Each structure stands twice: as structure tokens, then as C-alpha cells.
Amino acid sequence: xxxxxxxxFPEIFDAFxxxxxxxxxxxxxxxxYCLHDIRDYSEDKHKKVDDRPYGGGPGMVLxxxxxxxxxxxxxxxxxxxxxxxxxxxxxxxxxxxxxxDLAREERLLLLCGHYEGFDExxxxxxxxxxxxxGDYVLSGGESAAMVxxxxxxxxxxxxxxxxxxxxxxxxxxxxxxxxxxxxxAVYRGSGVPEVLLSGNHKEINYxxxxxxxxxxxxxxxxxxxxxxxxxxx
Numbered sequence: 001x002x003x004x005x006x007x008x009f010p011e012i013f014d015a016f017x018x019x020x021x022x023x024x025x026x027x028x029x030x031x032x033y034c035l036h037d038i039r040d041y042s043e044d045k046h047k048k049v050d051d052r053p054y055g056g057g058p059g060m061v062l063x064x065x066x067x068x069x070x071x072x073x074x075x076x077x078x079x080x081x082x083x084x085x086x087x088x089x090x091x092x093x094x095x096x097x098x099x100x101d102l103a104r105e106e107r108l109l110l111l112c113g114h115y116e117g118f119d120e121x122x123x124x125x126x127x128x129x130x131x132x133x134g135d136y137v138l139s140g141g142e143s144a145a146m147v148x149x150x151x152x153x154x155x156x157x158x159x160x161x162x163x164x165x166x167x168x169x170x171x172x173x174x175x176x177x178x179x180x181x182x183x184x185a186v187y188r189g190s191g192v193p194e195v196l197l198s199g200n201h202k203e204i205n206y207x208x209x210x211x212x213x214x215x216x217x218x219x220x221x222x223x224x225x226x227x228x229x230x231x232x233x
Contacts, residue, residue, distance in 0.1 A: 001030065001031050001032070001103075001105065001106060001107065001108065001152075001153075001156060002031070002032045002034065002078055002080070002082075002106070002107040002108075003031060003032070003033050003034065003107075003108050003109075003110065003149060004034045004036060004074045004075075004077070004078075004082060004107070004108070004109040004110070005033065005034070005035050005036065005109075005110045005112065005145055005149075006036045006038055006067075006070050006071065006074055006109070006110065006111045006112060007035070007036070007037070007038065007112040007140075007141070007142055007145070008037070008038050008039060008049065008112070008114050008140070009114075009140065009142055010035035010036065010037050012142045013033070013035055013142070013145075013146070016146050016149075017033045017149070020150075021150060021153050021154045021159055021160070022149055022150060022153050024159060025153045025156060025159045028158060028159065030156050030158055030159060031153060031156065034074070034077070036070055036073070036074045038062075038066055038067060038070045039066070040070070041065075041066045041067075041069040041070040041073065042065075042066040043065065043066075049062060049063055049066045049067070050062050050063060050114075050115050051063055053116065057116075058116070059115055059116030060115040060116055061115065061116050061117060061118070061119055062113060062114065062115060062117065062118045062119060062122070063119060064119045064121050064122055064125070067111070067118065067119075067122050068122060068125060068126065071084070071109070071111065071126055071128075074109060075109060078107060080106050080107045081107070082107040082108060082109035083102065083105045083107065083108055083109070083129075084108075084109040084110075084111065084126065084127060084128040084129065085102075085108065085109065085110050085111065085128065085129050085130075085131050085148065086111045086113065086118070086122075086123065086126075086128045086129065086130050086131070086141075087110065087111065087112055087113060087131060087132075087133070087141030087144040087145050087148070088113055088117065088118070088130050088131070088132060088141070089132050089135075089136075089137055090130055090132065091129070091130030091131040091132040092129075092130065092131055092132065093131075093132055093133075093134070093135075094131050094132065094133045094134075094147065094148060094151070096151070098131070099148070099151040099152050099155060100155055102148070102152045103152045103153075103155035103156055108148075108152070110141075110145045110148060110149070111128065111141070112140060112141030112142050112144070112145050113140065113141045114139070114140040114141065131144075131148065132144075133147045133148070173212075174223055175212045175213060175215075175216040175223055175224070176212060176215045176216045176219060176220055176223070177212060177215075178207075178208040178209070178211040178212040178215065179211055179215070181193070181196060185197065193207065195207045
């Protein structure tokens with residue numbers, strides 16, 4: 001998969017894309033990351049890309065010209081069409097099922113905003129989806145893009161060490177993940193649940209399912225209300 005990331009601060013991504021799962025995917029040749037500096041597409045002699053909002057108000061707004069030029073240039077760099085995503089608080093909330101859908105694409109183009117956001121005409125002119133990583137405001141779309149990259153990359157076949165790893169994650173089946181334990185079996189008087197030491201995989205799976213339901217009910221009951229859970233029997 002090819003990722004094209006458009007940003008005013010592409011250097012932010014350098015260490016992230018070489019680390020953990022994004023880095024493993026890169027080493028295995030399963031992904032390619034292409035960073036694009038939106039300022040390179042500004043025709044202003046000072047490489048300015050923003051301006052005051054019409055109608056007044058605080059902050060600055062990203063201008064159409066450099067963003068559209070950067071998008072079109074990046075999109076043309078590979079013959080495969082890119083599924084384009086704008087990281088913005090106004091977008092659809094990013095979810096695990098959305099990450100799984102994006103992981104099936106051959107190419108993603110991520111557009112990172114900054115300042116007070118984008119000139120609305122950018123959204124109207126470009127074939128782009130709007131995605132939000134949560135109900136809060138960030139300084140820019142770079143950290144949101146990292147969330148999307150990380151969530152998507154780990155779902156690409158061959159990236160994780162075990163083929164079932166992603167399927168056991170929180171939200172993969174509509175619930176939070178069950179509690180996990182490892183050695184030692186007893187630490188400071190706190191022991192591992194006996195069922196996990198039994199070797200009875202049917203009982204272990206049943207316990208994990210019930211614990212996942214219990215945790216989801218306590219912490220995220222909205223997930224249960226959405227009807228995403230499966231029969232535990």
C-alpha cells in the first residue's frame with residue numbers, strides 16, 4: 001500500500017513511520033510512505049499558505065491554491081487512484097471497521113490541516129472524505145494522520161507477527177478486549193485467573209468473551225447498545 005501524506009510539517013512523521021508497526025510494514029516492503037510539503041506548492045515568495053478568514057474572526061485559514069495544487073500533484077505521482085482523506089474535526093468518527101475498510105485499499109492520500117482549518121471550497125473541489133479521530137481539537141492533522149496510519153497498517157496482512165492478533169483487539173468484534181496476563185503467575189500476591197492456566201481452550205474462550213462483555217458494559221456501554229456484540233454461547 002502507498003500512503004501519500006500532505007502536511008505543512010512533514011518532518012513530524014520521520015521517526016513515527018520508521019517505528020513500531022509502521023516501521024515493520026516498511027521494512028517488509030508492504031507499504032510505501034510519501035511525504036509532501038504543502039508549502040512547496042505555494043506561489044507566494046514567502047511560501048505562505050494561509051490567510052485571514054472572510055467575515056472576520058480569529059486564526060488563519062488554509063488557502064485553496066496551494067492545497068489543491070499539492071493534492072493534484074501528489075495524486076498524479078502514481079497511476080493507482082488514491083482514496084483521499086482529509087483529517088478534520090467535522091468528519092466522520094474514525095472507527096475500527098473504517099480502518100479495516102481502508103486497509104483493503106492499494107493507496108491512501110491523507111491531507112493534514114492546520115490553523116483554523118481549510119477553505120470550504122477545497123472540500124467541494126476535491127474528491128475527498130472527511131475523517132475525525134475524536135471529539136476534540138488538535139493543533140493540526142498530523143497526529144490524527146498518524147492514528148489512521150497506525151490503525152490501518154497493522155491490519156495489512158503480514159505486518160503483525162500472528163495472523164489472529166488484530167482480530168483479538170478492542171473494537172474488532174464490537175467490544176473492548178478481555179484482560180490479558182503473562183508471567184509470573186503470581187506477583188505481589190495477585191494471581192492469574194485459574195482458567196487461563198487450565199489449558200482448556202473452550203473454557204478460556206468462554207471466559208475471555210464474558211470478561212470482554214463485562215468490561216465493555218462497565219466502560220463503553222454504548223458499544224453494546226449499538227448491537228455489535230455476538231452471542232457468547
